[in-house]
Amino acid sequence: MLIATYDKLLVVVSLLVAILASYTALDMAERINTTASQHGRAARWWLAGGAVAMGLGIWSMHFIGMLAFRLPIALGYDAGITALSLVIAIAVSGFALWIVTRPELPTRRLLGSALFMGIGIACMHYTGMAALRMQPGIAYDLFLFLASVAIAIAASAAALWIAFSLRRNTPHVRAARGGASVVMGIAIFGMHYTGMGAASFSRDSICLSAREGVAPGWLAVLIIVVTLAALTIALLTSVLDARLESRTAKLARSLAAANEELTQMVLHDQLTRLPNRTLLEDRLNQAINKAAREQGHFALMFMDLDGFKAINDSLGHHVGDRLLVEVAQRLTSSSRANDTVARLGGDEFVILVDLNTPEDAMGVAEKLVEAVNQPFKVDQHELRVSASVGIAIYPEDGATRHDLVINADAAMYHTKRSGRNGYHFFEPSMNANAQQQLQWLQDLRVALERGQFRLVYQPKFSLPAGPVLGAEALLRWEHPVHGLVAPDQFIGLAERSGLILPIGAWVLDEACRQMREWFALGYVDWTMSVNLSALQFADPHLLEVVRTTLERHQLPPPCLTLEVTESTAMHDTEASLQTLRQIADLGVEISIDDFGTGYSSLLYLKRLPANELKIDRGFVRELRQDGEDAAIVSAIVALGRTLNLRIVAEGVETVEQQDFLTAAGCDALQGYLMGRPMTPELFLQTMRERHKSAA
Structure with a gap:
């Protein structure tokens, strides 16, 4: 039997290539998973590129390992069979990347995929060895042969599980990928050299590819350079794309936050953070549509603070503003989650209340008036104000937004004229008084x-x-x-x-x-x-x-x-x-x-x-x-x-x-x-x- 030896430098290079190929595969899985959730076409391109890069890496590790293999006879490699082994490597890599980017990886799918991938890697390895075209043929030790296939399947299962687990860009994921790529690289490395150890060559063996095939000398350098360049380019492309996507996502989040803040400014009062007139009108329209559809009721309550102007003028606007914020918080806490408390400006508030029956509005109004009547503590001042409330009920007091607003406002002014600190339901006679008061005010x-x-x-x-x-x-x-x-x-x-x-x-x-x-x-x-x-x-x-x-x-x-x-x-x-x-x-x-x-x-x-x-x-x-x-x-x-x-x-x-x-x-x-x-x-x-x- 011919005694085989190995070039130690190329053995080390093959291990490094296996680790680099494993890290690239893990990074590609993350890119494919990320782009698949956003851009399906881009994900297909990343899958194709990842399959080529990963397949080339695994094949290069195998081929560099074969180039490290030495026999006391001239060796060469059949170009066609060698190319076929590369195709097998790329196909297996593409399948692996497709599997790990699925939404789920149940045990049954994991085992079946590992079996397919392991056999594919074994096929790549032994096809590559067949490229030697030995005469007589290579004899394999059955135990080591089966062991190499088993190692390939086990390594594939581990690789698939690790890649699936680390496919998302989470904190510390790159360190985890680094450790996982070392484990995966050693597994692939072990499978290859176990397969090489299974081969034996008779003393009279000759390599038919030595004359007609590709000589190993310059091929080793070429493969190493090309493979490292391809893996490096693929990895850098993935990293740069990930950074670009991260910045894009950050910009998108900033724009979303700015849009949300702008929406908050447009639809909410800047002092109290309550809904403003614009948002109130929208919710009032929704309430009208819902009540009309379900033949239900709701109340629109206009509230004006009695005595606020004197406080604002005597103690200053900063105290008045603080008081308005306190009133807003108290009104919100006294209302239900499905009610709307809005501020129209100044000391005017509007409460939109969903009702089971129109009579329920009385209890709500009493609760709100009582809440405002309690003293407020603002900047060491104990302040007291009261509330004048006017109530309009849909649909009895108006079927449109305009009618409800006008009538609730008229009822509120009736409360003002009746002594303040209380509430009144709208009555038709109030509208005439309100119109008259409005005309007098304009005059x-x-x-x-x-x-x-x-x-x-x-x-x-x-x-x-x-x-x-x-x-x-x-x-x-x-x-x-x-x-x-x-x-x-x-x-x-x-x-x-x-x-x-x-x-x-x-x-x-x-x-x-x-x-x-x-x-x-x-x-x-x-x-x-x-x-x-x-x-x-x-x-x-x-x-x-x-x-x-x-x-x-x-x-x-x-x-x-x-x-x-x-x-x-x-x-x-x-x-x-x-x-x-x-x-x-x-x-x-x-x-x-x-x-x-x-x-x-x-x-x-x-x-x-x-x-x-x-x-x-x-x-x-x-x-x-x-x-x-x-x-x-x-x-x-x-x-x-x-x-x-x-x-x-x-x-x-x-x-x-x-x-x-x-x-x-x-x-x-x-x-x-x-x-x-x-x-x-x-x-x-x-x-x-x-x-x-x-x-």
Whole structure:
């Protein structure tokens, strides 16, 4: 028998090629799996390329191993048979890659595929050995022959399982592939050299391919270079493609996140993160379609926060914004998962509620109102607001989105007019009132621009002699359609809409301008009284408005008296005290208007820097010598005397009232008995005539 030897360098090279081929195969499996889920055509190209690269790697390992094989005779290889062994290697590799990129690899499929692949690899090996064309033929040891086939099948099973397990690009997968490729390479290496060990050659053997086939010398170098180049190119292509795909996926995720954020911005309120008007309209349309299809019901609830504007103006927008966020969270937690809580802007919220029966809306509304009524803690401030809610039921109160919105809004404004802090269901009569209120509001917005407001002046007389002390400025609206409109018909609307602030600033400015004219005529002992609304009193810019107005018209502060109602002064006593003291520090006088109608605390009343108490006209109207109102008036006068305050009674219309109030000790009187509200020209003329008659 001929004694075989091996070139150790080529043996080592064959092992390295087997490991590199195994790593390339594992990486190709991951690329094919990834592209198969996204681009089917690209996956087929990767499968074909992977089969060629993997087959070439396995075949090269086998052929380099054969080139490492040495006999003491000349050797060569038949080109056709060698090419056939390469084709077998590529076909087996393609089958293996196709198997491991299937969605599942059950045990039965794994074993069947391993058997097919192992036999295919054995066929490649022994076909390659047949390319020697030995004469006489190669004799094989049956045990080692079967062992080599068994090793091929076992190695194939291990390779298929490992490739299937590591086909996804997960953390640390490349290190795992490196270790697995070493195991797979050694298995392939062991199968080859076990098969080589099974072969035996008789002493008189000759190689027929030595003369006609390919010589092994330069072929070894060529195969090594070509194989390493092919595997390297395939591996680099796979790695670069994976990186490109990773970057593309990252870019896609970034674009998806940006798109989601953009959608969030477009469809949600930026402050509270609640659905905005656009998203609410979509969900309202969906609710209408669903309810129409199932003949069901739902409620659309409009909510407006009572008292929010005063908080926002007095404590600042940052506190107001924080309060809105707290309200939004409380409304969301008080609602069910399938309900929609949206913010339209400002302090307006809308709640879309799915109902089993229309009556269920009552319980939901009560729960929401109660949730808002609980105090809020914002920046060390304990804040309280209430909720005015209007409810429209589908389909009873509207079958379209427009009708439901209009009717829910009308019901909410009805709640506002009815005292706030509660809810009302829509009734048809509310719509007419809402339309009227909307028209009045639109007219009110342009009244300042078009100069439709006027001031009239009611004189204030001193007792007991009765000289005029000055005047109280009273607002009137010369409406182009409705004529002269009294304040009680529009002041409430102005306060609810916030227009009272610019209107109040105009009243203060016009009253001071008129006072400046009277000062110029010599009436420097007169004073001008101007009423402040609750919103004006809470306005953080009030002091600056008063100061700049006095400076603009060059008036001394004591000639101006600002009248604040008792209920306004006592609403937030500590804040009121601070505001009133700042007004008093300017030198402006303070009058507590409508005294006796609120809930004054004597402890706070004595601390107020007021100069004057005005007895409410309600007590004066029913005044009788022995009546309850007479006792109240006498008590107010006595209290005022104790606190060193001027006492002014308003609404004096009869001589009997005048006599009683004079006897009770009032300092000044106002009323139709002495003088009605008049234009500036008539006021001045009347006062001059009164002065002449008194003289």
